[in-house]
Amino acid sequence: MDLFDDGPEDVGGNAPEFTVTELSGAVKRTIEGEFSFVRVRGEVGRVSRPRSGHIYLDLKDDKSVIAAIMWKGVASRQQTQPEEGMEVIATGKMTTFPGQSKYQLVLEEIRPAGAGALMAMLEKRKALLQSEGLFAPERKKKLPYLPDVIGVVTSPSGAVIRDILHRLRDRFPRKVLVWPVAVQGTKCAPEVARAIEGFNAMTPGGALPRPDLLIVARGGGSVEDLWGFNEELVARAAAASDIPLISAVGHETDTTLIDFVSDMRAPTPTAAAELAVPVRMELLAGLRDYNARITRAVGQRLDQRGQRLRDVSRALPRADTLLEGPRQRLDIQGDKLPLALRRLVDQQRLRLSESAGSLRPSVLGRAIAVERGRVSDRAMRLSPALARLVATRREALARRSDGLSLRPIRREISAQSDRLTGLSRRLDEAQNQRIAEIRQRLGALDRLRETLGYKETLRRGYAVVHGDGHVVTNKAAAEAASGLEIEFADGKMRIGGGPSPRKAAKKPKPEQGSLF
């Protein structure tokens, strides 16, 4: 039990006892007193933005981390919003959070640690957007040649909008809708983005005329002043714009992120107005020039064609020349015409009078009387003539039937019989003569036959070989024969009975035959 008498309350001796809260409070007082205003340089670590609007972030270097918080009100004042990886110089005071035994830096201001840090951040964003293809040239939209309504996103007061409006008025006055925005500070980026989206959201024919061209403009300033136009939010809104967009931020040497995604970058706001509209006076002059050229061209063409027409018509023979010949012929024929007509009439009249001279009723009457006389004469003769004709024919018939007897027929038969006898005699004579002729021709043909037969050939020195009663015409037959017989012109000669001589060819010549 003694061991337990040395209670733990004795450890530490007389040191006073604190409650946890008392200690935490003491630490808080010490820290806040000692670090009521500090500047710290470091890299922004994890950043979180809860809905409260406060920003929680870590500041770090290669060894340590300090938690930091930026209240909502302070955050909205900052020109540059903290981003992870950003090198910053932060100003504020240290405080503790006793509830979790934590200490943290309450930020009053945070700014990039020099231009280099800002630029590095900008490069990072640029690389990101570029990798998404938002800078691609083929994404760039063509600016309308003559926009009807131009939307300008800028501050409603100041030199920028004035410069733009002046230049537009000089070149080609147009309808301009200005969307007022803050052009620096924390509100700049969201307002500019909102304006670009707002213009795009307008519908053609809506309450407000939808612009067909946008200009996002701001005058010159420090990198920090222009920083809103480097925000990703603005760049993405500009990239997403369906309306062609000209960016004109800062001076010619300033380049902001929006310049890379806009469809056209103008070095200054004035230049943006120049890109936006053509010069009206020049167009009018051009139009007048076109008009003059059209008039001149048409006039020239007409002149040329008129000239050509005149040339061609000069080559064309004159109408009177063409008609001279025919007209002369017409005159000649025209002169002749009455004369010819008169002559024709005279001729015809002559013929008429000639014909008419003999044409008198008495002539006609006489002719009729003559014809009538002939008709009655014929009529009177008509019936006696018929009776006479019948009598004549009857008489002829009687005559013929009288002459019809056998005598002429017999005479005819004897005459024909004599003719037959003569003819038979002539037939026999002709037959005998024909037989004699044929016999004579036969003798001649037989003589011819004998000259053409093989006997005649034998007489010319050839011979015929016979064997076993047939004519032997080749060696094989001669060898096969039991005996051979050679026929000459003057008789046959038998040779051997056995095998025949080798050269017993058909028709051997007599001198060859003597060899055997």
Add this chain to the structure above:
Amino acid sequence: MSETTPIEAMTFEQAMAELEQVVGQLERGDVALEASIDLYDRGAKLRAHCEAKLKDAEEKVAAITLDGDGNPAGTKPLDAG
């Protein structure tokens, strides 16, 4: 530029481009006389259309007024000097 686009519906640029074509064609003189007269008529109409567009050079500047939510509520004249 297609011949079927009514001139009244053409933008200034379209009308100008066709006018340019018409001028070129007439100057080259490779169109028949009747066609050139039609072309001349069309050129005159195009020119009138362009001129009307150029006369329509009205300056009207307004600033958008925004409601509490930042939405456009209307316009007010802008005097930017």
